[in-house]
Amino acid sequence: MLFKLYKKLLKYYGKQNWWPILSKQNPKIEIIFGAILTQNTSWKNVEKALKNLIEHQLLDFNKILSISEELVKNLIKPAGFYNQKAKTLRNVAKYFTENHNSISRESLLKIKGIGKETADSILLYAYNQPYFIIDAYTKRFLSRLGYIKESISYDELQSFITNHIPNNIEIYKEFHALIVVHCKNFCKKTPDCITCFLKVECQFYKKTY
């Protein structure tokens, strides 16, 4: 049962309390920009980019629209893919300055550079709305354990998870964070199964060893 798995991860790793991290003044914008910057990028590199933005007081939608795209590119360079991400940051800033109230998943997905995972990250962590985030880790982790097939789609996996755990924002946030932490520590691309505390219930482990 999936909710039991969540409890095991929580007991093993403790509460994660992910976002926000750096900014006390603009936590919401830090989450939104962080969600974009971390697309296929390690969080270490994202932190450097975020610190650069904070130093220049650019966790601000109007300010980031008022400066040149070149400057944004230079500041977020450590996060990689900086040409597209600079554009996406500006697209998102424009969206939020024009839509103060009517934020929705559908409207976020219309922004170029925002896909399902980034949209759900923004909705869950910045706006406390119950959208479970599906990332590469989530799919790998649950397919190895044997809960799902690797070929499952984003939407299918999302509804599978939300159908099997309580509809609770904090659980959504913590479960996702715990999956990421576990996949960084053990369930990597080439996993460290021997020392993993979940091997007794893992199909991948049973199949391989």
Next chain:
DNA sequence: GCCCAGGGCACTG
């Protein structure tokens, strides 16, 4: 030098 990281888009068959 190689592999990988909290994806998304454009293009193809």
Next chain:
DNA sequence: CAGTGCCATGGG
């Protein structure tokens, strides 16, 4: 609709 190439930096 599924598969593929591309985007780019920094750490292991």
